[in-house]
Amino acid sequence: MMNSFVEDNASAESFDSFSLHPDLLRAVKELGFSRPTPVQVQAIPVISAGRDLTGTAQTGSGKTAAYLLPILNWLLVARSDPSAPHHPRTRVLVLVPTRELALQVEGVAKDLARFTKIRAAAVYGGVGMEPQTKALRAGVEIVAATPGRLLDHMGIGNTRFDRLSFLVLDEADRMLDIGFMPDIRRIVERLPTNRQTLLFSATMPPAVASLAASIQKDPAQVSVGEALARPKIPDGIDHKIYPIPMHLKTALLVRILKDSPMPSVLVFARTRHRADMVAAELARAGYTVKCIHSDFSQPERIAALEAFRARKVQILVATDIAARGLDIEDISHVINYDLPQSVEDYIHRVGRTGRAEATGEAASLVSLEELHQLAAIEAEIGRSVPRLFYPGFADGAESPQAPPGTAARTGPVVYTPPPQRPGVRRGVRRTR
Numbered sequence: 001m002m003n004s005f006v007e008d009n010a011s012a013e014s015f016d017s018f019s020l021h022p023d024l025l026r027a028v029k030e031l032g033f034s035r036p037t038p039v040q041v042q043a044i045p046v047i048s049a050g051r052d053l054t055g056t057a058q059t060g061s062g063k064t065a066a067y068l069l070p071i072l073n074w075l076l077v078a079r080s081d082p083s084a085p086h087h088p089r090t091r092v093l094v095l096v097p098t099r100e101l102a103l104q105v106e107g108v109a110k111d112l113a114r115f116t117k118i119r120a121a122a123v124y125g126g127v128g129m130e131p132q133t134k135a136l137r138a139g140v141e142i143v144a145a146t147p148g149r150l151l152d153h154m155g156i157g158n159t160r161f162d163r164l165s166f167l168v169l170d171e172a173d174r175m176l177d178i179g180f181m182p183d184i185r186r187i188v189e190r191l192p193t194n195r196q197t198l199l200f201s202a203t204m205p206p207a208v209a210s211l212a213a214s215i216q217k218d219p220a221q222v223s224v225g226e227a228l229a230r231p232k233i234p235d236g237i238d239h240k241i242y243p244i245p246m247h248l249k250t251a252l253l254v255r256i257l258k259d260s261p262m263p264s265v266l267v268f269a270r271t272r273h274r275a276d277m278v279a280a281e282l283a284r285a286g287y288t289v290k291c292i293h294s295d296f297s298q299p300e301r302i303a304a305l306e307a308f309r310a311r312k313v314q315i316l317v318a319t320d321i322a323a324r325g326l327d328i329e330d331i332s333h334v335i336n337y338d339l340p341q342s343v344e345d346y347i348h349r350v351g352r353t354g355r356a357e358a359t360g361e362a363a364s365l366v367s368l369e370e371l372h373q374l375a376a377i378e379a380e381i382g383r384s385v386p387r388l389f390y391p392g393f394a395d396g397a398e399s400p401q402a403p404p405g406t407a408a409r410t411g412p413v414v415y416t417p418p419p420q421r422p423g424v425r426r427g428v429r430r431t432r
């Protein structure tokens, strides 16, 4: 639901209608933003009026500028106040789920503030503390941070939030998915309460709505596009299914890895034990591999992730729980050694591929025992996913659904089943 204030301004077609500082209008012009996007049309007046705001908007909607422009405008006005302290204090904290987003927000802030003296810094884990400590201690008005690393800085006194005026939670749903809720709560507890709080999220599941309710005061609601209860499976992902008996999964995985170049592969296994086993088998087959699951400490998981991210190892084997706590994206291939228990987990897993290049590959090794999970996943994808068979693999006899006449081929044979009719669950066989 939109409030009337928002609707009144929904026809604004130019940045001039927002009464922004000339330095900001100049930057907007130079960046080539000719007209405000819908989320900017709705959000800028609400934020400028001093209200809290809950916004559902997807990445790519222009939401970063939607909150940064009115905030920067406020900062420019606050700056001209002669009683304002000379040494810049942090007035704006933007919490984000990933280092990529922290850098992106810092970049947009610097772009929009290019004709001003306002400073911005990004704070995120996985790199040394020192440069961030220096930036924070020198004084910076805008901090874009991931929650874990920010708490480290708060713990050693590198931050001062006593003059904080804005708290922004960007991509709140992803932050909660990653498991940042306790960190967010610890941070918010230590912030001044007379602040303006803005929360943006692509989806509005109950956990995000209740977080919003607990940290905001009478927020205006702004919604651009569809507010989904959960994220969609991204377009541009090439889904593949390899039907295979459970006991042949490792041999098939090695075969798939051999068959085509895969620079970085994230393999998901159902349990810690299976993840260990898969990692050990892949190492034995000559692959560089690391493993993460909840038996490893957080520093060990971060070290494994860094090795994977730096392409020092080709393969990372993970369980869902371990992967949720880590910032892993922009990889070329996800392989589901085991299918996940829920459609949500499938979306989380495959969403890690195909971000940067807009295409990615998600292969699933599916045994008979997992067919019922597959039906739910295919229903979510909305189309039949091709089945790939390696004929002759274990003499062809083991592949339960291999079409006839394929035994002589060496590469995989592709078979795409006809689309499912509503209410008919094809190939479902439950094991007892």
Ligand code: AMP
Pocket (backbone or CB within 6 Å): 032, 033, 034, 035, 036, 037, 040, 058, 059, 060, 061, 062, 063, 064, 065
């Ligand atoms: P965001 O949704 O904040 O990630 O923004 C997506 C992209 O849209 C960024 O590259 C912005 O630079 C760009 N952008 C933001 N606002 C506008 C605008 N009013 N006109 C054109 N591009 C914009």
